Amino acid sequence: MIPGRAMLSKLPLGALPFADAASEGLPMAQLLRLSLFQVSVGMATVLLLGTLNRVMIVELSVPATVVAVMIALPVLIAPMRALLGFRSDTHRSAIGWKRIPYLWFGSLWQMGGLAVMPFALLVLSGQQVVGPDWAGEVLAALAFLMTGLGLHMTQTAGLALATDRADEETRPRVVALLYVMFLLGMAVSAVIVGWLLSDFTPLALIRVVQGAAVVGIALNLVALWKQEKVRPMSRAERAAPRPRFRDAWADLLAGGTAGRLLAVVFLGTMAFNMQDVLLEPYGGEILGLSVSSTTLLTAVYALGALAGFVLAGRRLARGRDPYRIAASGLLTGIAAFSTVIFAAPMGSAALFFAGATLIGLGAGLFAVATLTAAMTLPATGRAGHGLALGAWGAAQATAAGLAVAFGGGIRDAVDAMATSGAWGAALDSHATGYSVVYHIEIALLFVTLAAFGSLMRRARAATRTKEGPARLGLAEFPT
Numbered sequence: 001m002i003p004g005r006a007m008l009s010k011l012p013l014g015a016l017p018f019a020d021a022a023s024e025g026l027p028m029a030q031l032l033r034l035s036l037f038q039v040s041v042g043m044a045t046v047l048l049l050g051t052l053n054r055v056m057i058v059e060l061s062v063p064a065t066v067v068a069v070m071i072a073l074p075v076l077i078a079p080m081r082a083l084l085g086f087r088s089d090t091h092r093s094a095i096g097w098k099r100i101p102y103l104w105f106g107s108l109w110q111m112g113g114l115a116v117m118p119f120a121l122l123v124l125s126g127q128q129v130v131g132p133d134w135a136g137e138v139l140a141a142l143a144f145l146m147t148g149l150g151l152h153m154t155q156t157a158g159l160a161l162a163t164d165r166a167d168e169e170t171r172p173r174v175v176a177l178l179y180v181m182f183l184l185g186m187a188v189s190a191v192i193v194g195w196l197l198s199d200f201t202p203l204a205l206i207r208v209v210q211g212a213a214v215v216g217i218a219l220n221l222v223a224l225w226k227q228e229k230v231r232p233m234s235r236a237e238r239a240a241p242r243p244r245f246r247d248a249w250a251d252l253l254a255g256g257t258a259g260r261l262l263a264v265v266f267l268g269t270m271a272f273n274m275q276d277v278l279l280e281p282y283g284g285e286i287l288g289l290s291v292s293s294t295t296l297l298t299a300v301y302a303l304g305a306l307a308g309f310v311l312a313g314r315r316l317a318r319g320r321d322p323y324r325i326a327a328s329g330l331l332t333g334i335a336a337f338s339t340v341i342f343a344a345p346m347g348s349a350a351l352f353f354a355g356a357t358l359i360g361l362g363a364g365l366f367a368v369a370t371l372t373a374a375m376t377l378p379a380t381g382r383a384g385h386g387l388a389l390g391a392w393g394a395a396q397a398t399a400a401g402l403a404v405a406f407g408g409g410i411r412d413a414v415d416a417m418a419t420s421g422a423w424g425a426a427l428d429s430h431a432t433g434y435s436v437v438y439h440i441e442i443a444l445l446f447v448t449l450a451a452f453g454s455l456m457r458r459a460r461a462a463t464r465t466k467e468g469p470a471r472l473g474l475a476e477f478p479t
Contacts, residue, residue, distance in 0.1 A: 023174075026165040031174060034165075035181040036223040037103065037158040040216040042185025042302075044110055044151050047212055048074055048144070050298035051193050052121065054280035055205060060125035068277045068408020070140050074148020075404060078397025084156045086245050099164065100228045102157035107220035109150030114213035117143040118206040154220060155182075161227060183306045190299035198290065260455045262395040265370050267451060268326070269399035271444035272333055272363045274407035274437055276400070279340075279356060282434045286344050287352055300353055301360040308364020322369040323456045329365030330445045330452075336362055337438045337445075344431045367396070407437050 026034075053071050056062040088102045120139035159178060166174040189212075196208045279301075280294040312325050336358030343352035371392060415433030417423060423432075 023167045025167055026162070026174065030165075030227065031162075031177065033225075034158070034162055034223050034227055035178050036219040037107075037154055038178050038182040039185035039188075040107075040110070040219040040223075041151055041155045041158075042182045042187075043189040043212055043216060044114065044147060045182075046186050046189045046193060046298050047114065047117075047209060048147060048151075049276050050190060050280060051197065052117070052209075053277050054284055054294050055197075055200070056121060056124070057281040058284045060121060062121075062125055063412060065409050065412045066124070066137065068405050070144050071277050071408075072401040072405040073141060073144045074151060075397055075401035077145065077148045078152050078401070079394035080149075081152050081156045081397065082391060082394050083245060084153055085160055088157050088160055095231070097228055099157045099161035100224055102153055103161065103220065103224050106150045106153030106155075106157060107217050107224075109146050110154060110220075111150070111213045111217040113143050113145070113147030113150060114209055114216065117147065117213075118202075118209045121205070122202055158223070161224075165227070179309065180306065183302045183309075186302040187299040190296060190302070194293070194296055258391070260451075261370065261373055262391060264326075264448060264451050264455055265392055265395045266399040267444060267448040268330060268366050268370070269396045270403045271330075271441050271448055272359065272366065273400040273403035274410075274441050274444075275337070275340075275359065277404045277408045278411055278434055278437060279359075282340075282344075282431075283349070283352055286431045286434065287347065287349055289349060293349075297353070297356050300356050304357040304360025305364035305367075306360075308361045308366075309368055311361075312365050312368040321456075322373045323452060326366050326369035326373070327449060327452055329362045329367075329369065330449050332358055332362030332365060333445050334442055337442050341435055341438050344435065410440065411437050 049071060053067050056067045056070075084102065088098050093101065116139070120143045124137060124140045162174055162178055193208060193212070197204055280297055283289040283294040283297060308329065312329075315325050336355050339351055339355035339358060343349070343355060411433040413433075414436045415430055418427045418429065418432035421428055
């Protein structure tokens with residue numbers, strides 16, 4: 001026997017990461033292969049929210065407002081995740097597949113968007129010989145829309161497929177593994193992309209982004225292969241009427257607690273995500289960091305979010321109130337944005353990276369805790385827990401898209417005023433625009449903390465069951 005294998009065989013089962021996530025219906029080998037779609041989604045997320053916005057603003061000199069709108073487009077499509085998941089639940093096909101068609105066509109949309117992305121960005125930056133002036137904006141918008149639609153369709157169908165195959169006992173651990181794979185995909189992709197773009201050229205940008213498109217569809221193809229059984233359906237079964245989405249949605253909104261929770265999720269996500277389009281440009285323009293250095297911010301942010309996930313999971317397992325955990329995430333966010341603000345006057349890259357880590361930690365605590373609160377909402381009428389989690393994802397994604405757009409617009413407007421000298425010599429700096437956005441985010445975090453008061457009074461009973469605190473499950477965790 002191989003020495004390394006002999007050592008592994010002596011380890012107790014509980015010592016191996018996620019060893020208890022496998023089941024008879026979903027063996028470990030198939031589970032790990034299925035989790036590759038999360039690596040693909042994490043890689044695309046790094047490109048959309050990390051590398052490309054820095055490249056467009058700093059290297060290609062695209063206005064931050066235009067960049068913010070482009071980055072916001074795929075995020076604004078995310079509210080369709082609830083509808084996509086509902087449609088895959090009720091999908092009718094002759095061979096009985098429900099998830100695979102959505103996973104496959106999502107992969108195609110994701111690859112197509114990334115394949116044309118670098119050329120659209122070069123046209124957007126003004127590197128064109130013929131064609132109308134608005135061609136760059138239109139082509140870039142279409143590329144971001146295609147990538148965003150494919151990303152959300154792929155992840156929604158993939159998570160639903162994993163949920164179908166796992167049994168009730170292992171389902172939370174299965175999807176927890178998938179979420180960890182998403183974060184690892186982000187971290188590893190950020191390091192590799194940053195290294196490949198250390199010496200930036202337009203040709204390098206084309207090679208890296210199109211290479212990511214090929215790697216993404218290859219990973220998804222391996223992930224979906226033979227993951228869903230063929231179950232032939234009769235013509236009568238395919239012709240049977242489907243349930244109506246709007247009926248279940250109306251049942252969900254009939255309760256007061258769900259509406260308040262969605263409002264808190266919306267405000268908190270706005271507070272954490274206005275920096276998404278600005279953090280890497282802030283490091284490049286204000287602190288003078290290279291493309292490879294700022295791309296590492298995405299990896300640092302992902303590691304912070306993973307730490308928040310683990311910390312929230314342990315606290316929930318000990319019976320902690322998910323609303324208090326979410327509030328601790330908001331307080332962590334206040335400290336994080338304060339740290340990022342002070343990095344500019346102190347000229348400290350270390351302080352900047354520490355702030356980015358804390359932003360990921362706070363966002364992870366807030367997201368996981370509010371997700372757990374959504375899972376404990378009581379099912380009423382035709383509104384089940386799956387729809388409640390879909391509504392949570394829709395509120396989070398819509399807020400994230402609006403936050404990205406507003407963040408870039410506010411930065412540009414404030415930067416124009418500050419550098420014109422209208423506000424005096426003390427504020428005549430490009431750092432002023434970024435700082436104002438970070439201060440707005442701190443204010444929104446305080447507003448979200450205030451909104452937690454009435455929510456905790458109305459929904460505290462819903463956060464616990466007779467058996468104890470709800471288990472941490474991430475079966476519908478969105479991007």
